[in-house]
Amino acid sequence: MSIDGLDGRLLVLLAREPRIGVLEASRRLGVARGTVQARLDRLRSSGVIRGFGPNVDPAALGYPVTAFATLEIKQGQGADVRAHLDTVPEVLELHTTTGQGDMLCRLVARSNADLQRVIDRVVGFEGIVRASTAIVMENPVPLRIIPLVEQAADDHERGHRA
């Protein structure tokens, strides 16, 4: 699946002003409404757009502290550890990785003190050998996708022109 310039502009538009509807988007993009509708359907069914879930800010929920924990897992305990971490609400995401650690997870907590409780809960589990935590101080680049979308669209255009 790849996207063309119109898809790219549509995605950027939606990312910047999520509240606009299909009609308004078609006006902004200078195409017919049906076109926008068809593009959106295609982007959704092809999986490029997973959904339009609300972006909830953990800090506003009372969890202003974010941290990343690298976990080392005892051989063969991977599945158990995954299941365990899945039950901890403060674990916002979990990845298994190559490298010295075996897993990397993103945590949030109510305070630095509370982070200790979260970490204890995370690592207090048979199968986790060691954990090293890095507390997030600043977030200079918040999770974003627009630059990548623009690049993907550009690549496609260039490919056609070439």
Added chain:
Amino acid sequence: MSIDGLDGRLLVLLAREPRIGVLEASRRLGVARGTVQARLDRLRSSGVIRGFGPNVDPAALGYPVTAFATLEIKQGQGADVRAHLDTVPEVLELHTTTGQGDMLCRLVARSNADLQRVIDRVVGFEGIVRASTAIVMENPVPLRIIPLVEQAADDHERGHRA
């Protein structure tokens, strides 16, 4: 800012079925439409809901490889490095952290080979002393917020009942 049970149910509902409107949400929650509207306004203006941007899947855009890079920065070069990384589309997010590394960033690439190009571009910059990269193999817990929302709502309810 904290949320009560109704806010929690509303957020969960929106997370599960983002396409439903205010009217449908009010029907599901068993409250008046105006109530849902007021709650939504409050959640938005208080920052709990940042927006409703589309969730774009980098893999579907042609970037199926994800990696986390820990960067060590030369003293005083932080701002320059941030500005540099901000210009790299494959850098999806960047955090400054405590711990042995100074920064942690999430990268995507078109392939493992392409990841080398991305990393070269990321670290090919005056001010970055060392980088260690962990490639993501699996993502057992994708970025989520619902469990935390439920816990925050429960906490609030319990606080009132107590």
Added chain:
DNA sequence: GAATTCACTGGGCAACCTGTACAGCGATGG
């Protein structure tokens, strides 16, 4: 070269939803 396929356009329709406003009502708190 001709036929076919495909995406986009521009239009129309009924049904629905949104934004906004208002009065009534019960609970909360001073």
Added chain:
DNA sequence: CCATCGCTGTACAGGTTGCCCAGTGAATTC
């Protein structure tokens, strides 16, 4: 006891959605 606050139920106008269609142009196929 009174005022405030949030929720309910209702109403209205306007915009939007989902869906349909025929026509056009360009690219693909035979």
